Amino acid sequence: MSSSHAVIEISDSDDDAQPPPPSSSQVSATSRYSDNDVLDICSSDEDLPAPGDPEFFRVLGDAKRRRHSSASASTRSSCVDYCGDGGLDSTDDEEASPKKVPRKSRASTSKSIRKPRKTEEEKAAEKEVKRQEAERKKVQKAAARAEKAAQTAAEKEAKKSHKDANKLVGDKKATLQDMEIILSPSFADSPLYHAFCTRVAEYNMTVSVAPTRAVRGFDVFSWRSTMSKRYDPAARAWLPVAPYIKNEKTYLVYMTADKLVECLRDEDGAKNVVRRVRSVYDGHPDGPLQIFFMIEGLKAFLRRRSRIQYTKDDIERALAALQMAEGIHLLYVETVPDAVERLYDLSADLGIKPYKLVERSHLPFCADTHQSTGADLADTWTKMLAQVHRVTEAGAAGIAARFPTPRALFSAYEDVTDASADEWAARDAVVMNCTVSHRVDGTAKDRAVGPALSRVVGTVMWERDPLALAYRGT
Numbered sequence: 513m514s515s516s517h518a519v520i521e522i523s524d525s526d527d528d529a530q531p532p533p534p535s536s537s538q539v540s541a542t543s544r545y546s547d548n549d550v551l552d553i554c555s556s557d558e559d560l561p562a563p564g565d566p567e568f569f570r571v572l573g574d575a576k577r578r579r580h581s582s583a584s585a586s587t588r589s590s591c592v593d594y595c596g597d598g599g600l601d602s603t604d605d606e607e608a609s610p611k612k613v614p615r616k617s618r619a620s621t622s623k624s625i626r627k628p629r630k631t632e633e634e635k636a637a638e639k640e641v642k643r644q645e646a647e648r649k650k651v652q653k654a655a656a657r658a659e660k661a662a663q664t665a666a667e668k669e670a671k672k673s674h675k676d677a678n679k680l681v682g683d684k685k686a687t688l689q690d691m692e693i694i695l696s697p698s699f700a701d702s703p704l705y706h707a708f709c710t711r712v713a714e715y716n717m718t719v720s721v722a723p724t725r726a727v728r729g730f731d732v733f734s735w736r737s738t739m740s741k742r743y744d745p746a747a748r749a750w751l752p753v754a755p756y757i758k759n760e761k762t763y764l765v766y767m768t769a770d771k772l773v774e775c776l777r778d779e780d781g782a783k784n785v786v787r788r789v790r791s792v793y794d795g796h797p798d799g800p801l802q803i804f805f806m807i808e809g810l811k812a813f814l815r816r817r818s819r820i821q822y823t824k825d826d827i828e829r830a831l832a833a834l835q836m837a838e839g840i841h842l843l844y845v846e847t848v849p850d851a852v853e854r855l856y857d858l859s860a861d862l863g864i865k866p867y868k869l870v871e872r873s874h875l876p877f878c879a880d881t882h883q884s885t886g887a888d889l890a891d892t893w894t895k896m897l898a899q900v901h902r903v904t905e906a907g908a909a910g911i912a913a914r915f916p917t918p919r920a921l922f923s924a925y926e927d928v929t930d931a932s933a934d935e936w937a938a939r940d941a942v943v944m945n946c947t948v949s950h951r952v953d954g955t956a957k958d959r960a961v962g963p964a965l966s967r968v969v970g971t972v973m974w975e976r977d978p979l980a981l982a983y984r985g986t
Contacts, residue, residue: 687863688715696731735760769813906950
């Protein structure tokens with residue numbers, strides 16, 4: 513390091529050009545001073561004011577600042593020399609080093625990122641967007657509540673419809689409101705048409721007339737029903753469906769006795785009528801057709817012996833052969849009221865038939881599962897006994913007269929079962945001597961309950977095997 517008091521030799525020779533002596537600023541630039549170095553005011557070429565002069569401290573501060581800047585440059589130059597690039601002087605190091613970017617003040621930085629104030633229109637637009645978003649969410653919540661309520665109502669309605677569809681139908685009159693009978697065009701304004709409309713008016717049954725005859729030369733009646741449920745054999749339940757029209761597979765050929773005799777004159781005349789009906793209405797999806805022949809005034813026709821060519825036996829044999837060959841059913845009526853009652857019964861039977869088929873498929877041993885309550889306990893017990901197969905009302909009354917309560921009858925079965933060695937024989941004879949006052953047709957005639965019927969009652973009342981047949985011994 514050079515000292516400020518070193519002697520500089522100046523050569524007098526002009527051959528070797530020597531560099532000029534370093535100035536005080538160059539000496540200070542290559543010197544390394546720390547913050548604690550003593551400032552030599554004599555190393556500066558500038559003349560300092562006297563210490564009492566006010567300019568003394570200003571000039572002294574400028575000199576100190578220059579010294580610090582020169583020391584920094586010298587430090588960077590020495591660092592470059594240390595790294596192997598000693599050919600660069602302090603001036604090149606100052607030019608190569610990046611300039612220091614002045615740091616912005618905190619106040620200016622916060623001011624530069626501050627968002628501009630919103631105008632009234634922007635505030636109003638933002639408020640409107642928020643209001644619309646809130647309204648949209650409100651509408652979505654209301655829609656979700658409405659959808660949930662609708663789903664709950666639909667499930668409730670479906671449950672109610674399923675319950676209504678599976679109600680037990682035991683009254684065939686209640687099914688007439690869904691039935692419709694279609695008469696032949698020749699009965700459009702006949703006494704039969706008006707009488708039948710009057711008969712079924714209270715049940716709201718539909719009576720209509722076909723526009724044309726389906727079978728030329730013969731009057732054919734047909735039926736159709738409005739169905740709102742369908743039976744599912746797998747689930748064993750009725751399923752509600754959209755209402756649809758079902759054409760019944762039952763048809764009735766209405767003819768007078770004179771017309772029947774004309775058909776019987778030809779050996780195949782009546783058979784041809786049946787075949788023509790089948791050719792028009794066959795192809796029914798629910799199975800083969802069921803055909804009825806309703807004969808009007810046959811008894812009156814047979815009384816006019818002078819006008820007939822066939823005897824009663826001939827007609828009966830011809831009709832029996834027709835039934836066996838074609839599988840038809842015969843109905844005989846003498847007056848219009850008789851025909852009306854027959855048509856009414858047939859319509860009601862068609863309406864109740866699906867429910868009866870389902871009932872018999874589940875309970876084939878029960879004649880009727882819908883029974884009203886008796887007027888008193890004794891009447892109820894009599895109705896219960898009448899539910900046993902082949903036991904009539906008169907037979908039930910005779911059994912109830914001897915055994916007035918269920919406990920009395922069961923005690924009798926228990927006593928004979930415990931006391932007798934032959935349990936079957938003793939049980940089958942418990943009600944065998946009960947009195948039956950009337951026959952099925954209402955004729956008064958006292959007789960005893962037979963052994964066959966007594967065995968049936970004993971099997972139903974006291975049999976412990978659930979698979980035992982009630983018809984055992986019959």
